[in-house]
Amino acid sequence: MEDCFHCGDACNNGVVIHNEKAFCCNGCKTVYDILHDNNLDYYYELEQSPGITPNAINGKFDYLNNDIIIKELLNFNEGDTQIVSFLIPVIHCSSCIWILENLNKLNPNILTSQVDFPKKTVRISYSITEISLKDVVVLLSKLGYEPYISLNDIKKDAKTKDRSLTYKLGVAGFAFGNIMFLSFPEYFEVNEFWLNQFKHIFRWLMLVFSLPVVFYSAQDYFISAYKSLQSKFLNIDVPIALGVSVLFIRSVMEVVLNLGTGFFDSLSGLVFFLLLGKFFQQKTYNYLSFERDYKSYFPIAVTKLDSKNLIDEFQTKVYDLVPDDCILIRNEELIPVDGILKKGSAFIDYSFVTGEAKLVEKIIGDEIFAGGKHSGTPIVILVTKSVKQSYLTQLWNNEIFNASTQNIFQSLTDKISQRFTKSLLVIAFVSGLIWLFIDMSKSLNVFTAVLIVACPCALALAAPFTLGNLLRILGMNKLYLKKAEVIEQLAGVDTIVFDKTGTLTTNALHTISYKGELFSEEENNQLKNVLRASSHPLSRALFHHIKSEVSFDITNYSEDIGKGISANVNNETIKIGRFDFVASESKSNIKSESSLLQTTVHISINEKYKGYYAFKNEYRKGFDRLLNELSKDYKLIVLSGDNSGETTYLTKTLPADVELVFNQNPNDKLEFVKALQNKNKKVLMIGDGLNDAGALAQSNVGLSISENINVFSPACDGILDASMFINIYEFLQVSKKGVKIIKYAFFFSLFYNLIGLCFAITGHLEPVVAAILMPLSSISIVFFTTISTYLIGRKITQNS
């Protein structure tokens, strides 16, 4: 079997030989031709088989002729030039970058194009005198780089990148370096002649440099400390803000009153290190979005039909649809609103919604819910509800989707900081009071020195560096978390709720099993020939399942939409389809038995009932072992939208204390999780489809399983690649170990604080001591956490 020169897939459906190269399909060959004819063969030299098979795009982008829609998509539009950014999920290698940045060689009207690889976007500017936005999109699609345009793209302009942390870090680093430079002379020689003459200018310069650090770089700490005091809760930013302000005020006093050098070096160093920790923790997976709702799934526009003659087509924005409109849905298009099927026969795949890749057949008059994907010949739908009122989208009216109601998580650092701050203040006051009796002039000095030296820089760095590192390690193991704090929350979980379809079962694989009277070889052969004629998805699946030759001619073939197919082969009548369509005699026991199963196809030959094929989603490999492992430490619950058909199988395979709950709609799932939380459970929800979106948002940690991380998953705290599903137990162990590391690091930093306090309380805190102690403690904490997280990380990569 040869592999395709363009896309690298095995050529299963015949090889197309062209130019002495093998291609798996005509689509790949066409792309090759386009590139080859335009002298862009370099594409294939950068990487082996870098290409993507292009999808059929007939009429798919017609809505891009509509000026209102175009306007909403463009980033820039003036004179002859338009600039647009697209998300292209298939971008995956350097060849992709190269070809997308050389689009102007394919069409000279494209002026420039620039790829942002981590975000998987391309920014294209083109001249509208010759080509339109649609031409650009069609060109991209023809090359296999089909842009993903969804309802979410409409409000694009509001998103400007927040770079303030980079600026703050830059300012702090700049000031830190310069202040270190200026304070160096005074570290060792205090009474040297020249130094004595010029030290004032040095000190005043340092003061000037420290101003932007305190008032710009450190402002977040003051704001956060203020907020936390308001809510009567001492988070870690309170002692930091206190330390920074005491450092600053005392240093300014020293310089102004000509008492000493001040602690400007420690001050700017402290802020610099803290911001560095924040920056490190801020790893984001740009191309993944954790905030998705239905908007990212839904198209921008649909084809609306004139409601009288059902022929005239025009493109409308999805938001503009109102009840009683008629819309046309083509093959592979998503249905954006609830409606009633008016024309054609629909096969709807609700896998976006339920996580289950199963085609549901609908006939005229049936109700169709938004979120399904249609496959087959075009259908016409009569809209009954607008987008925002649809059954699926209503879930987002639940208050849990308002960010403001999100439960506040109290992190380990904040918990420690409660006690830390209190004891810090006590020590400061007590030692200040004691010095009042020993040496009144030094009392204020000692008081401020305690607050300065105990500023919890290392303490505040422990969590960001540990969690930031773990975030990267987990990312390498294909668990992508939204924020570093999720790891801490993950470690605190005691209950795990699994969705069944799509989570415990796979989306991709079907197991097909046969029950009934066995077929002879000839009958098997006849069956396969009849199936070949049908384009019904179930027929296609069965056709591939049955191993036999394709040889006979069939006659009298007929397909009854929504019921089944029948045909004559060698004078025998074969019927394939629903039970009622196939069986003439009543076999109620078979009927009731098969109705419990998900999807069945019944077969009769010469009006004699033979048996049925059952289609079932396959459970993920090793899921029983995983659940057995997990049940030792966690309470497990399986939550499913399906009927209880598989109870017997599940109770047999799973440990006895796993709770099974069936027939849950999306809202039930959310309420179920909420009820658990009211019982003080910390819930980890693992789900996949949009129907889990509510439960994922409500739970303490919501992980979404995805077969392909470039395909969209609902709003959640983390996305787990399906291939790593069986490693969930290890991931949970890692999160627990991470929390342990943070605790050790806390002891470490408290130890440093104690040393510092000894200096401070005895009244010996020289600026140089503070300037050494602060970076030393911070750097050793960073060192410790990095090494230990690395060791943990190595373990999981070895295990998996």
Next chain:
Amino acid sequence: MTIIYLLLTISVLVALAFFAAFILSVKNGQYDDVYTPSVRMLFEDELVKPKAPKTKTEPTNKIKTNNHN
């Protein structure tokens, strides 16, 4: 020793110049995508490459994006 005033001024000015350059580069988005440029710089000067195999194909084939819609 008053030369120290001049030296300090120069050192601060140089530092400020670099600082301004940093701010400017952040503003221009240089740090938004730190990966793609590293790949881009490795591309060959692709115009030279395709000349050699060109003899094999008919040169008249040009992709048309306008006529298909």
